[in-house]
Amino acid sequence: MSEPATAPSSTNPPLSDRVLMGPGPCNPYPEAAAALGRPMLGHLDPDFLRILDETNERLRRVWQTDNRLTFPVSATGSAGMEICLVNLIEPGDPVVVGVNGVFGGRMAEVAERCGAEVIKVEADWGQPMDSDQLLTAHPNPKIIGVVHAETSTGARTDLAELGANKGDALLLADCVTSLGGIPVDIDSWGVDLAYSGTQKCLGVAPGLSPVTVSERARGLLLERPRSWYLDLNLISSYVDGEGARAYHHTAPISMIFSLHAGLGALLEEGLEASWARHEACGKRLREGLGDLGFRLFAAEGNQLPQLTTVWVPEGAEEAAIRARLLGDYGIEIGGGLGQYAGKVWRIGCMGHTARLRNVELLLAALGQLI
């Protein structure tokens, strides 16, 4: 049996404390961080179930939906993607997926593993997806899936036009990086299935994936999907406040406490105010980066305020500068993904991190390092 180099108690270095300006996690709202320490409750305790119901109600307000099946999946955002696909796809079902970055590619891959006939519609990275191309890619798709805010590029794709013209298809939206940071309007836009993550513009630790499912999509859920852990019918018999609470799996209590509190902070500020705060940070960041000579990566007019992607300056030592930002200033920014690894930086201003003070700090630090 292996032995550790040091005993557990002897490894108590100082706690690192970062300004998290990568593509997530962000710094959580103080209320969300504090709520992680609430005394533990059982998953069938009436006091916990009240908090779960309130969490789901708060999620409905943030998603801007009346969808009854709205709750946090007990896993991270990619599981939210998988739960939306595995509960609806039967082998051979045609699914159109827009791919303009890593997460569209991931959606196509997950849909394929679920047995779908995937029709990929591609766009250049950094560009938004074109609605017409998605709508005409197949005569009768079961699902049209698209990423609202591409975390790999910082580009936003319009959802309203897709929702208005989807026909019989279900519209599935990846809102991992958008929810809480820019408007997301599930019911008005006609989105049938959407998922997010807690660690981006909701300002909570990573670990849960809020999802919302329209009544129409709910009526089409498979009776026995391939995944038991992600079986929406079984889960809904626990999370749905009006039925009896049928145990499915043990809910991640502390994380739900934290999400409950983080959503409370967000709604207390107000959705519009949160969007405006993210917008102001993104605007100042783009301006300041321009002043420093950076070129922006994502298409003009579709740049996300909460996630700004820039080309690494020619000749700059990309990894070394990120290491100095982290080591000397305690600031994390993100590298590029896939074909843009080493070529772009991804700078997030999400959740509690979306404060002008953080933007000014980063600009000052970059100014000294570039």
Next chain:
Amino acid sequence: MSEPATAPSSTNPPLSDRVLMGPGPCNPYPEAAAALGRPMLGHLDPDFLRILDETNERLRRVWQTDNRLTFPVSATGSAGMEICLVNLIEPGDPVVVGVNGVFGGRMAEVAERCGAEVIKVEADWGQPMDSDQLLTAHPNPKIIGVVHAETSTGARTDLAELGANKGDALLLADCVTSLGGIPVDIDSWGVDLAYSGTQKCLGVAPGLSPVTVSERARGLLLERPRSWYLDLNLISSYVDGEGARAYHHTAPISMIFSLHAGLGALLEEGLEASWARHEACGKRLREGLGDLGFRLFAAEGNQLPQLTTVWVPEGAEEAAIRARLLGDYGIEIGGGLGQYAGKVWRIGCMGHTARLRNVELLLAALGQLI
């Protein structure tokens, strides 16, 4: 759009604080609870990766294994069950599953959804599984799956004999309720795949599922399992400390901080001391319950110290008594599952809850309510 009955800030009732003596979650170790509040780090931050590596090393000590692929799945215990099955089963693979309670039944269901030809070997609830029956149920099973500690009944099944005689089969063990509370000896027993949960005898909040995978099982992992989120090859390229860290999904940082600290507390005490503490609590609980006239449910000699199941006394109002325990004393115990709902209680002494003071408190309270 729906409106909540009250604004978020106006709902601040006193925080409930329970003695958690159900089948999980337990009360977390103070060290584990405190660590949830560590400042957030990114999932690629070197300081976080060091903590993740230490967590995995601590898990190896608790599992008593050298298995390199040992880490916490980013979801709860049932996802640990699914990850062990979905990465190994191809359609039609014969899988033998022992069913002597809810969780054996769940394992059979998950294996079926993965496409296995499942051969169920049944035993009465409360009884251990018989090794010979499991070993002879099929001439050449790919997997023999069994629940080490049945959370629905409080019965323990021996694993060593199965491991010694498994032949070419892989031995899969559900250790959700056993790990940390009674001896679990992965390498000596010849267990190939095992999963647990953080919220039982590891004394941490629910939300993660520690798993361990032998080199032999690792060599048999499917290249492209049906689940992307639970794809062990993809995940191992992130959690395996010696390779480059390939991003798969955003790790649940705060929960891993907490598991790291909880395992530190457990190893500081010592595995043997933790087992002895759970044993002493279980012994005193069984004695005290006997003195109060309760009949134990699980088979003599196979009763788990960390989870004691008793018949509800004839004529007692089962739900009302549990409600009074919770309301008047702040103590949670669990009801029965499946066919034993309303008929048995499940009393846990797990993790930080496994203290004689809690046992004495519960016995005193039950003595007043029965």
